[in-house]
Amino acid sequence: GLNWKVKKLCPLLCESINTNQTIYIYLYCAASKRDTGIGPYFDLHKPLLYSKPSKFTSLVINGHRRICDLFDLHQEQVPYEVAWSWQKEIVRDKRAQITKEGDCNDTLIILQHPPVYTLGTASTVENVKFDMKNAPFNIYRTERGGEVTYHGPGQLVMYPIINLRKHKMDLHWYLRTLEEVVIRVLSSTFSIQASMVEGLTGVWEMRN
Numbered sequence: 386g387l388n389w390k391v392k393k394l395c396p397l398l399c400e401s402i403n404t405n406q407t408i409y410i411y412l413y414c415a416a417s418k419r420d421t422g423i424g425p426y427f428d429l430h431k432p433l434l435y436s437k438p439s440k441f442t443s444l445v446i447n448g449h450r451r452i453c454d455l456f457d458l459h460q461e462q463v464p465y466e467v468a469w470s471w472q473k474e475i476v477r478d479k480r481a482q483i484t485k486e487g488d489c490n491d492t493l494i495i496l497q498h499p500p501v502y503t504l505g506t507a508s509t510v511e512n513v514k515f516d517m518k519n520a521p522f523n524i525y526r527t528e529r530g531g532e533v534t535y536h537g538p539g540q541l542v543m544y545p546i547i548n549l550r551k552h553k554m555d556l557h558w559y560l561r562t563l564e565e566v567v568i569r570v571l572s573s574t575f576s577i578q579a580s581m582v583e584g585l586t587g588v589w590e591m592r593n
Contacts, residue, residue, distance in 0.1 A: 405514040458496040462538055465501045475546050492546040505531035564588050
């Protein structure tokens with residue numbers, strides 16, 4: 386199984402510092418009673434994603450089929466801050482690889498989270514419907530766009546890390562493509578009919 390150790394928990398914003406064996410994440414507290422300063426921190430023994438991820442092929446680009454590294458942890462409840470650190474580290478490694486070799490494999494991480502709320506860059510506290518000083522679960526403000534999102538056990542979360550320069554440099558195209566993939570999977574695998582809604586981001590189940 387995965388191995389991590391959490392000393393204390395009270396996060397909102399995080400900054401990570403990598404070493405060879407440990408990731409230290411220093412966190413400002415959202416739910417803490419402390420008003421200023423850096424709050425309690427995590428000492429996370431760096432968990433192994435899997436040294437040899439599963440590989441599958443994605444789109445054929447210019448006659449070549451791209452490779453995607455798959456980290457399938459769909460039965461694992463991975464703390465949000467751990468998965469966040471993994472993604473940042475993978476992005477750093479891929480940027481270095483692109484600088485050196487001109488390209489890199491795409492990556493997909495599949496997992497679950499323990500109960501957690503995340504706030505995007507556009508989030509406002511008016512959309513948090515509970516007292517943040519006595520929050521029922523951990524709260525994080527992240528770099529993603531969008532509003533308040535809840536993640537919890539039983540909810541499958543997928544984190545794609547893709548070099549869009551090798552696909553199409555258009556964020557809106559990318560989001561609409563992800564939505565189309567979700568619609569197709571819901572239909573073919575679960576017989577659930579869903580659709581997109583003009584002007585909104587996301588996939589919506591179609592009900593009578």
